[in-house]
Amino acid sequence: TAASAIGYLYDVLKDFKDNPIILSEIGIYYYRSGQLKNYENIKKKLQEINDKDSNMFKFLVESAKLDDDYKKIVDYAYKVIEIDPGDLKTRIYLAEILMELRKYKKAKFQLDEIKKRFSSFPRLNYFYAKFYILINDLDKATELALAEQKQNPGVVDGPLLLGDIYKKKKEIFKARDYYLLATQIDPKNIEAILGLAFIAFHSNQFDLAIDQYQKAIGLDETRPESYKLLGDVYKKLGQSQPAINNYKQFLELSPNSRYKSSLMNYIQKVEWGRYAWYKIFWKQLRLC
Numbered sequence: 001t002a003a004s005a006i007g008y009l010y011d012v013l014k015d016f017k018d019n020p021i022i023l024s025e026i027g028i029y030y031y032r033s034g035q036l037k038n039y040e041n042i043k044k045k046l047q048e049i050n051d052k053d054s055n056m057f058k059f060l061v062e063s064a065k066l067d068d069d070y071k072k073i074v075d076y077a078y079k080v081i082e083i084d085p086g087d088l089k090t091r092i093y094l095a096e097i098l099m100e101l102r103k104y105k106k107a108k109f110q111l112d113e114i115k116k117r118f119s120s121f122p123r124l125n126y127f128y129a130k131f132y133i134l135i136n137d138l139d140k141a142t143e144l145a146l147a148e149q150k151q152n153p154g155v156v157d158g159p160l161l162l163g164d165i166y167k168k169k170k171e172i173f174k175a176r177d178y179y180l181l182a183t184q185i186d187p188k189n190i191e192a193i194l195g196l197a198f199i200a201f202h203s204n205q206f207d208l209a210i211d212q213y214q215k216a217i218g219l220d221e222t223r224p225e226s227y228k229l230l231g232d233v234y235k236k237l238g239q240s241q242p243a244i245n246n247y248k249q250f251l252e253l254s255p256n257s258r259y260k261s262s263l264m265n266y267i268q269k270v271e272w273g274r275y276a277w278y279k280i281f282w283k284q285l286r287l288c
Contacts, residue, residue: 002033020049024059031066054083058090073097088114088121095127104135123148126157133165141165156186163195172199190216190223201233209233224254228263240270 009026016022027042043063046056057079064072077094080087091110098107111128114121125148132141142165149158163178176199182192197212213230216223231246247263257263 002029005029020046020053020055028062054080088118099134129161138165138169156182156189160191172202188219190219206233206237224250
């Protein structure tokens with residue numbers, strides 16, 4: 001349990017007073033178990049520690065991740081790298097976040113710095129391939145994804161990347177083959193399942209698409225995009241109520257989504273249309 005883990009770490013802390021690594025772990029356990037006051041106390045204590053210790057900033061990165069605060073994640077990750085330029089794990093995570101934020105030039109700089117220091121760093125080809133997909137250089141992305149697959153044939157990353165690349169190239173049957181390969185390696189990989197659902201949807205295999213999206217939701221009920229995509233299938237089939245139910249679940253999990261306005265318009269239009277129909281129905285019934 002979180003309580004026993006925290007108790008154990010406090011025992012260890014007696015021999016390593018104010019050790020930022022141990023304090024960081026205690027703080028994360030407090031956060032995950034909902035003990036926010038204790039978490040804030042640990043956070044404050046770490047911030048009082050010498051700001052030249054990269055472990056303190058690593059904790060702040062983890063804290064910002066828990067809060068989904070991308071600006072702080074980036075700021076604190078840069079602090080870690082400033083203190084410890086050889087921290088390649090933080091660099092690769094920073095590159096990933098920068099790609100999500102569409103800061104591609106800065107992301108590539110971090111990847112290049114890793115390559116200079118350790119050219120065979122695990123999953124480096126994977127992140128380079130993701131970078132080239134995002135800037136739409138699909139030939140370079142394909143080359144790197146194939147290299148990733150060759151280097152790690154039993155790992156799901158290569159087939160997933162190739163599925164994404166061929167999906168973007170609109171070569172959906174090639175994409176399907178790679179997503180299937182990914183599911184053979186890891187049957188519970190949600191990205192591969194969502195890829196297969198996408199292929200089914202765009203091949204007009206709507207029942208299969210629904211099955212795949214529901215499977216993804218069954219594996220992880222907290223992923224917003226699964227609900228939105230499942231709603232899209234139901235909307236395409238003209239089944240407005242299950243579409244609305246899934247869109248509402250999506251908006252609950254992702255309240256600031258860029259799709260919010262269009263989804264709310266659809267929901268309101270359908271629900272208002274039903275309300276207007278009921279008014280007409282009861283009016284006619286009273287006349288009878």
